[in-house]
Amino acid sequence: MVQRARRIATIPPYLFAEIDKLKAEARARGVDVIDLGIGDPDKPTPEHVIEALTAAAQDPGTHRYPPYDGLPELKRAIADWYKDRYGVELDPETEVLVLIGSKEGLAHILWAYVDPGDVTLVPDPAYPVYRTGTLMAGGIPHAMPLLAENGFLPDYSAVEPAVADKAKLLFLNYPNNPTAAVATPEFFATTVEFARKHDIIVCHDFAYCETTFDGYRAPSFLATPGAKEVGVEFNSLSKPYNMTGWRVAFAVGNKDVLAALSIIKTNIDSGVFNAVQLAARAALTGPQDMIAEMNKMYAGRRDVLIQGLNSLGWQLEPTKGTFYVWAPVPEGYTSKSFAAELLSRCGVNVTPGNGYGEYGEGFFRVALTVDEARMAEAVQRLREQGITFTGKKR
Numbered sequence: 001m002v003q004r005a006r007r008i009a010t011i012p013p014y015l016f017a018e019i020d021k022l023k024a025e026a027r028a029r030g031v032d033v034i035d036l037g038i039g040d041p042d043k044p045t046p047e048h049v050i051e052a053l054t055a056a057a058q059d060p061g062t063h064r065y066p067p068y069d070g071l072p073e074l075k076r077a078i079a080d081w082y083k084d085r086y087g088v089e090l091d092p093e094t095e096v097l098v099l100i101g102s103k104e105g106l107a108h109i110l111w112a113y114v115d116p117g118d119v120t121l122v123p124d125p126a127y128p129v130y131r132t133g134t135l136m137a138g139g140i141p142h143a144m145p146l147l148a149e150n151g152f153l154p155d156y157s158a159v160e161p162a163v164a165d166k167a168k169l170l171f172l173n174y175p176n177n178p179t180a181a182v183a184t185p186e187f188f189a190t191t192v193e194f195a196r197k198h199d200i201i202v203c204h205d206f207a208y209c210e211t212t213f214d215g216y217r218a219p220s221f222l223a224t225p226g227a228k229e230v231g232v233e234f235n236s237l238s239k240p241y242n243m244t245g246w247r248v249a250f251a252v253g254n255k256d257v258l259a260a261l262s263i264i265k266t267n268i269d270s271g272v273f274n275a276v277q278l279a280a281r282a283a284l285t286g287p288q289d290m291i292a293e294m295n296k297m298y299a300g301r302r303d304v305l306i307q308g309l310n311s312l313g314w315q316l317e318p319t320k321g322t323f324y325v326w327a328p329v330p331e332g333y334t335s336k337s338f339a340a341e342l343l344s345r346c347g348v349n350v351t352p353g354n355g356y357g358e359y360g361e362g363f364f365r366v367a368l369t370v371d372e373a374r375m376a377e378a379v380q381r382l383r384e385q386g387i388t389f390t391g392k393k394r
């Protein structure tokens with residue numbers, strides 16, 4: 001066989017493969033597995049968005065190649081949405097770039113800035129793309145540990161100045177997957193200062209921008225004074241509008257950075273189907289009440305889970321955003337052994353925290369993507385099996 005490219009060999013093995021295998025085996029044995037591993041909204045896309053797609057798809061004008069940077073109508077809607085939600089002014093022509101999902105943009109921005117040997121600063125634990133994308137570009141991801149005692153925010157003073165000076169990109173994601181932590185405007189201001197001092201581009205992954213609870217609103221990094229000079233924000237229709245399968249998202253912010261990303265993209269893809277872009281515009285400009293409804297639903301599931309786990313000895317605080325709960329494994333377990341035990345004894349699938357990086361070890365992630373009754377049953381199965389939390393506190 002022909003040798004594969006080195007960049008493939010640099011990709012770490014898929015860490016969830018083992019747990020996926022256990023899950024498949026349990027299902028094959030007839031176990032009714034409650035799957036709390038899925039980071040994908042379980043409710044459908046709103047009807048008016050689907051109608052906008054079907055109407056747009058009927059128009060042959062949508063059938064040809066889209067403009068590279070996105071449809072002007074959608075870019076305008078994105079700029080208006082940012083102004084309306086976050087008070088951030090964007091020039092739709094130069095400060096908005098439509099993406100085929102934010103994952104695509106996050107992966108490709110690495111190709112725009114990272115040469116072999118270049119350094120990126122990536123949180124750990126984290127959504128894997130920041131790290132694997134760096135590796136594929138031949139770069140060196142430098143982990144910034146997200147520790148419970150720091151509210152799962154990186155501590156910039158722990159990054160050696162020599163490393164910070166070498167770093168080209170810094171990745172952040174708040175509200176955070178997998179820890180469900182949120183960031184303050186003060187933390188973002190510190191980030192801008194750090195980025196300026198060391199000449200680093202900040203890439204804020206804002207996938208859970210609208211998934212927030214109990215009146216909490218997540219700040220946009222771009223609303224930080226000076227942020228647009230040092231960074232970009234990746235935002236997506238996927239999570240707020242239940243549109244993960246549609247593959248439409250956008251990056252906003254520094255025009256120079258977006259221009260660089262656009263050069264990579266114009267040489268790799270040809271944009272998002274115009275009809276999907278028009279449907280995305282309908283999502284951004286249409287009725288927004290479904291966001292509040294979804295958030296109320298996730299918060300209800302969160303309460304069932306957290307109250308349930310706390311009744312078994314955990315000491316979890318209610319989360320402010322994302323549809324995840326990040327919890328420590330009981331004494332005597334690793335992330336992997338605990339996830340395997342929940343699956344074999346309770347038929348409950350959770351995600352082992354070490355899959356998100358070495359600092360995720362000792363935790364597991366629960367996705368709030370099953371209804372309250374299923375969530376309550378999952379907790380009940382733990383109770384019946386005598387699974388409790390003793391030992392170290394979060």
Ligand SMILES: *Cc1c(COP(=O)(O)O)cnc(C)c1O
Pocket residue numbers: 039100101102103104127173177205207235236237238239244248249
């Ligand atoms: C879901 C998710 C994404 C990917 O979103 P798409 O726009 O669907 O590609 C990006 N970042 C984080 C942290 C996510 O959880």
